[in-house]
Amino acid sequence: MTMADDDDDFLFQDEEEDEADEVSELVPGMPPWQVLIVDDDPEVHAMTRLVMRKFAFQGRGLAFISAYSAAEALEVMKGEHDIAMILLDVVMESDDAGLKLVPRIRDELGNRAVRIILRTGQPGQAPEDAVIAGYDVNDYKAKTELTARKLVTATITALRAYHHIRTLERSCQGMERVAGLGLCQMAQAGPSSAAGAALDQMAEVLEQPADGLFCVIYGADRLSARILAGRGRYQDAAGHPLATVADTGALATALRSPGDLRHEFTDDAMTLAWPLTPQASSGGGAHAGAVAMLHLHLVRPLDEIARRLALLMMMRIADALVTAWALEQARDPA
Incomplete structure (x- = not known):
């Protein structure tokens, strides 16, 4: 059963449009960062794409993939190996569907690189301290506080960390190949x-x-x-x-x-x-x-x-x- 978050209407409302546009220039030919939006509300997908349409980091824009349930998101993650960030809703097909997805990505799929930002319209159901302590997520935002500017800032932070992790992985893999x-x-x-x-x-x-x-x-x-x-x-x-x-x-x-x-x-x-x-x-x-x-x-x-x-x-x-x-x-x- 789909459980729409009552507070989704607040998403991005309190920002001036031009404040979200303070981004770097796109470099032609550079592949985009892949971002997975996991939310059962289509409006959240549409608004995220709209707000981030001009975003670029290190000369690369964003390519969005949409999933409307935790189960669908898991299938996407099984087939895509270069998703940099997940914007993950907590309440979807169940009250804790998003939370249950996190260990499946980290442990079952072994994906430690992707940055996971939890978004919820009902923060009381999953208190921030408990979520950060109990789940391998990188940020946790109530939808009422995740303004356009804060979404841009969170995305830059996530992509920078993902880039550093992938750089370290590539360096280690390359050294192993040279040593061999x-x-x-x-x-x-x-x-x-x-x-x-x-x-x-x-x-x-x-x-x-x-x-x-x-x-x-x-x-x-x-x-x-x-x-x-x-x-x-x-x-x-x-x-x-x-x-x-x-x-x-x-x-x-x-x-x-x-x-x-x-x-x-x-x-x-x-x-x-x-x-x-x-x-x-x-x-x-x-x-x-x-x-x-x-x-x-x-x-x-x-x-x-x-x-x-x-x-x-x-x-x-x-x-x-x-x-x-x-x-x-x-x-x-x-």
């Missing part, structure tokens, strides 16, 4: 095979297509360096000099830089350069002073976490490459 790289196998396969594996694994860690090249540069004549491995558009470039492909983009910019080679990031490509010195590994030998260069085309720009992961991985690839040379020399001293 088969560097020993790369080294034992020999320099050329190691270079190809480096391209494949860099693309996998960054969740980008394997479309790039790997080479080692000696001295100032960078364009004469031979490509060790290529993928995608460079599939047939192995064995050819860099001059045959390095004419535009991030790779060309990095090669033109005076002095030491440098890393170069653009929205659609990255070029990483790492010295193959004794400091990069326990070895070095005849290849000390050389620079390993990996160039990868991107289908989407890398954020700060992805860039740091790429640099960390490049350091480990350099170690593997130096080890591969040492093993090759040990097998064939001549």
